[in-house]
Amino acid sequence: MIIRKIERVTENRKRTLKATIVWEQASFNPDTYYFSVDEKYGELLGNPADAFLCGAILPAFIHGEERVKIDEEVCPQLVDNLHEAIYWIAAWYPEYRREIPIQIEASLKSSADRIPGSALFYSGGVDAAFSLAHNRDSIPIDHPASVSRLILIHGFDIGGKRVEKENPASEEAFLIAKEQAMIAADEYGADLITLTTNIRHLDDRSGIWGHVYVGGAISACAHALSGCGDLFYISAEGANVPASGHFPHFGTHPVLDHCFSSYAVNIKHYLANYDSRLKRVSALKGHKVLLKSLRVCFNPPKEMPNCQKCEKCVRTRLQLELLGLINDSNTLKKCVTEQELSAVAITSDVGLAMYEEIYQMMLSINHPLVRSVKTKIENYKVYKKWKAGKTWKRRAAAFINSILK
Numbered sequence: 231m232i233i234r235k236i237e238r239v240t241e242n243r244k245r246t247l248k249a250t251i252v253w254e255q256a257s258f259n260p261d262t263y264y265f266s267v268d269e270k271y272g273e274l275l276g277n278p279a280d281a282f283l284c285g286a287i288l289p290a291f292i293h294g295e296e297r298v299k300i301d302e303e304v305c306p307q308l309v310d311n312l313h314e315a316i317y318w319i320a321a322w323y324p325e326y327r328r329e330i331p332i333q334i335e336a337s338l339k340s341s342a343d344r345i346p347g348s349a350l351f352y353s354g355g356v357d358a359a360f361s362l363a364h365n366r367d368s369i370p371i372d373h374p375a376s377v378s379r380l381i382l383i384h385g386f387d388i389g390g391k392r393v394e395k396e397n398p399a400s401e402e403a404f405l406i407a408k409e410q411a412m413i414a415a416d417e418y419g420a421d422l423i424t425l426t427t428n429i430r431h432l433d434d435r436s437g438i439w440g441h442v443y444v445g446g447a448i449s450a451c452a453h454a455l456s457g458c459g460d461l462f463y464i465s466a467e468g469a470n471v472p473a474s475g476h477f478p479h480f481g482t483h484p485v486l487d488h489c490f491s492s493y494a495v496n497i498k499h500y501l502a503n504y505d506s507r508l509k510r511v512s513a514l515k516g517h518k519v520l521l522k523s524l525r526v527c528f529n530p531p532k533e534m535p536n537c538q539k540c541e542k543c544v545r546t547r548l549q550l551e552l553l554g555l556i557n558d559s560n561t562l563k564k565c566v567t568e569q570e571l572s573a574v575a576i577t578s579d580v581g582l583a584m585y586e587e588i589y590q591m592m593l594s595i596n597h598p599l600v601r602s603v604k605t606k607i608e609n610y611k612v613y614k615k616w617k618a619g620k621t622w623k624r625r626a627a628a629f630i631n632s633i634l635k
């Protein structure tokens with residue numbers, strides 16, 4: 231992979247970092263990638279080479295590129311850290327291991343500055359809201375670690391796929407998300423920076439996005455906005471470490487996210503130790519504005535921040551109801567019905583941990599939906615066993631085939 235023609239441009243009242251990315255081994259067409267902000271925030275755009283390298287390294291690795299060559303100087307600490315990121319991804323997903331490591335070919339900067347200041351990636355969901363609330367409650371406002379900017383990204387969960395490019399529905403969904411985030415920013419005296427990027431188009435498949443790419447892609451936006459400061463918070467998910475001690479692997483993870491840091495931009499996986507989603511929601515009791523403006527949904531209908539019926543919406547409504555907070559939200563409404571609950575399924579280990587917590591609370595108050603939640607948990611465990619068996623059989627078949635060749 232070659233990253234070249236890195237440039238800063240001003241057009242249509244936007245300031246944009248652009249680069250052309252050319253694949254060498256993978257059979258994808260070259261394309262132009264960008265990070266773009268409103269002109270008034272143009273001075274916050276920072277390290278384009280670090281940003282494009284950070285955003286491209288994992289797609290290059292996954293698609294078998296032998297190297298990533300970049301025309302401009304990059305931070306030596308970032309290069310070192312990215313090799314560690316690849317180490318973890320290869321350790322977690324053996325199917326991507328390779329004998330010859332991917333090379334990073336770049337000139338290295340010999341100096342660097344740090345700008346004191348902090349920003350929080352803010353989607354409007356429970357974890358981001360909890361991070362903002364906790365930051366305000368625990369760090370004096372004048373301290374450089376106090377969040378002074380919220381960053382909302384257009385091009386990840388909203389408008390992140392090539393097919394959604396300039397789709398009016400995703401443009402509208404983003405405007406609604408921006409409205410909700412602005413409510414939080416205004417309340418907490420922070421600037422809201424909206425950054426638009428197409429870096430996800432390097433590989434916009436859904437599953438691998440979450441399992442591999444998401445932390446590196448968010449961190450790429452931090453490098454693009456390094457004028458915000460030297461500390462960027464990525465909210466941890468409020469899921470606990472299972473009794474096995476095996477914390478589920480994911481593209482944003484306590485051991486992974488700091489591997490996307492440079493000298494000037496530190497990426498912090500924030501508040502992993504607050505590992506109960508119910509307690510996180512409960513902590514928002516003292517932050518009513520954040521409760522009112524929650525946006526958790528990936529597929530909201532027209533003019534609404536949440537669809538109310540997808541798994542994330544249903545789960546968050548359940549949590550709000552159990553904590554007696556459902557009437558404090560303007561965006562997630564009404565108690566969940568049996569029919570709504572039965573229409574959604576647990577799809578991940580992190581989701582399982584959250585439903586197990588919900589189940590325990592429902593059990594303690596003899597909630598009418600407790601049996602339905604139990605069934606949901608059991609169904610997911612059966613699915614996991616089936617999937618593990620399938621994976622084991624596939625690996626055994628591949629092994630036998632390799633011997634027979």
Ligand SMILES: [Zn+2]
Nearest residue numbers: 527537540543
């Ligand atoms: Zn939804």
